Amino acid sequence: MWEFFEFSMDWFFGMDMQKDWIVPAINSVKLNPTGANVPIHVDVQSLIVNGETWDLGGYLDIGIVDTMKDLIVNFIGAVVFSVIGILYLRNRGKGKLAASLIPQVRSKQEEEHSSRDQ
Known part of the structure; x- marks a missing residue:
């Protein structure tokens, strides 16, 4: 974009x-x-x-050189995050790095418990 x-x-x-x-x-x-x-x-x-x-x-x-540099950087980022994702799936979600990058939806009970702890 x-x-x-x-x-x-x-x-x-x-x-x-x-x-x-x-x-x-x-x-x-x-x-x-x-x-x-x-x-x-x-x-x-x-x-x-x-x-x-x-x-x-x-x-x-x-502009073509600038655009190609931007696309190369985007490609490198996509490859890095794809590798992180593959490792996360192979390890059945036990990796800490990928887990820290994936947003989690908390249940109503978890939110209530979290708000009581604060």
Whole structure:
């Protein structure tokens, strides 16, 4: 959802939430002079935008690198929590870490007992 939010803010409100990134080189099939479906490595030596030379040291990417970094971090988090969940299920709920992350619904009796103890 966050990536949709970042894109929407950039697109509709002119923000820069998907941070720019300087890409010094690209690999592209489209730029292969032989027309073969083989990527070639191209160092970006200069950049001209609207007739003006920009000395950025590469190509100005406007968001894909930021989005991919965010997605990689999300993937790592999903893998970590999946492993914790699998270990919790294999150990039949005896693990302390996973149990501390799972919300518990208490019965009416447990709540009354807890409120008397305070």
